[in-house]
Amino acid sequence: MTDTVGIVIVSHSSDIAKGTADMVRQMVGSEVKVAFCGGNPDGGLGTSVPLIIDAINAAWSPKGVAVLVDLGGAETNSEMAVEMLEPARRDLVVVCNAPIVEGAVMAATEAAGGSTLAQVKAVAEELSAD
Amino acid sequence: MSVPSETFKSLVKAAAEQVIASAPELTSLDQAIGDGDHGTNMKRGCEAVLGKLDAISAQPLDEAFKMIGKTLVMTVGGASGPLYGSFFLAAGEALSHDKHLPEDLADVFGSAVNAVSARGRSHVGEKTMLDVLVPVLETLKAAAGQPDLIARVRTTATEAVERTAPMQATKGRASFLGARSVGHVDPGARSSCVLVQAVCAGLEARA
Numbered sequence: 001m002t003d004t005v006g007i008v009i010v011s012h013s014s015d016i017a018k019g020t021a022d023m024v025r026q027m028v029g030s031e032v033k034v035a036f037c038g039g040n041p042d043g044g045l046g047t048s049v050p051l052i053i054d055a056i057n058a059a060w061s062p063k064g065v066a067v068l069v070d071l072g073g074a075e076t077n078s079e080m081a082v083e084m085l086e087p088a089r090r091d092l093v094v095v096c097n098a099p100i101v102e103g104a105v106m107a108a109t110e111a112a113g114g115s116t117l118a119q120v121k122a123v124a125e126e127l128s129a130d
Numbered sequence: 131m132s133v134p135s136e137t138f139k140s141l142v143k144a145a146a147e148q149v150i151a152s153a154p155e156l157t158s159l160d161q162a163i164g165d166g167d168h169g170t171n172m173k174r175g176c177e178a179v180l181g182k183l184d185a186i187s188a189q190p191l192d193e194a195f196k197m198i199g200k201t202l203v204m205t206v207g208g209a210s211g212p213l214y215g216s217f218f219l220a221a222g223e224a225l226s227h228d229k230h231l232p233e234d235l236a237d238v239f240g241s242a243v244n245a246v247s248a249r250g251r252s253h254v255g256e257k258t259m260l261d262v263l264v265p266v267l268e269t270l271k272a273a274a275g276q277p278d279l280i281a282r283v284r285t286t287a288t289e290a291v292e293r294t295a296p297m298q299a300t301k302g303r304a305s306f307l308g309a310r311s312v313g314h315v316d317p318g319a320r321s322s323c324v325l326v327q328a329v330c331a332g333l334e335a336r337a
Contacts, residue, residue, distance in 0.1 A: 040167075040206075040207025040208065041207050042207070044167070044207075046167060046208050047208075048204075048207050049204050050204050073211075076213070076250070077207075077209070077212055080211070
């Protein structure tokens with residue numbers, strides 16, 4: 001199996017994160033590594049930097065990882081998580097400005113075709129263009 | 131000059147305890163214009179800091195600030211984690227680069243405030259914690275070395291937090307409400323004020 005960009009889904013809700021990952025897997029099967037996390041460190045609604053770091057490492061690919069997020073704190077915490085990765089990995093992770101469900105499905109579909117990280121991000125972010 | 135570790139420890143403890151005591155108020159403010167988790171998130175972060183307080187205060191001051199920042203980042207669970215985390219991480223970073231407390235307080239505080247602004251891609255006037263932190267920074271600069279510095283910082287912080295009420299939020303979850311965010315004090319501004327007031331009170335008690 002050739003390397004494909006990994007996908008990470010970060011929601012305030014673990015149910016949304018898991019459901020989104022289910023939809024992605026239905027589209028792309030096991031061709032693309034998908035990891036997800038949701039909930040704050042106590043398990044309530046929110047996001048958790050350690051869990052995001054774990055998810056990025058779980059979805060790790062030499063081609064990089066695209067992170068899809070829902071609301072503000074998920075984005076801020078994901079950016080923080082990227083900065084806390086080991087230096088060699090930091091530049092290979094992008095947080096996409098895209099709707100979480102559609103963005104994750106589009107990004108994973110693009111990744112499955114062997115696209116670069118920049119291409120995967122661009123396809124996801126087309127969904128946010130006016 | 132330097133800050134004795136016992137002084138540092140007592141100020142961190144006072145600030146964390148004051149935030150924990152204010153958690154119901156912060157949650158109530160956040161329920162009005164946000165997602166209602168600011169109090170519980172800050173409480174969780176401050177409890178984690180208190181849990182590590184001995185280890186934190188055993189570090190050199192720059193590392194101690196960085197440990198506080200990292201602890202908040204890893205435990206808060208909302209946007210306030212990276213925001214306050216970046217504040218303390220940047221303060222620690224400034225102290226690692228030839229800045230010293232208390233003499234460079236305004237410089238160190240300025241680096242910390244800049245980090246919050248960069249992390250949140252936000253500026254003063256957008257109904258956020260910056261609407262307290264930036265005026266406090268200005269007072270720290272203007273009144274540096276003055277005998278009434280602490281009193282002026284306290285007044286600045288209290289007045290600044292009230293000025294967030296008529297503002298319309300353009301950042302964060304409150305921005306979804308548009309004009310309906312007007313009339314409510316910003317919860318992040320309030321938690322920043324609580325922290326500033328707690329540190330000032332601790333310093334007054336030691337003066």
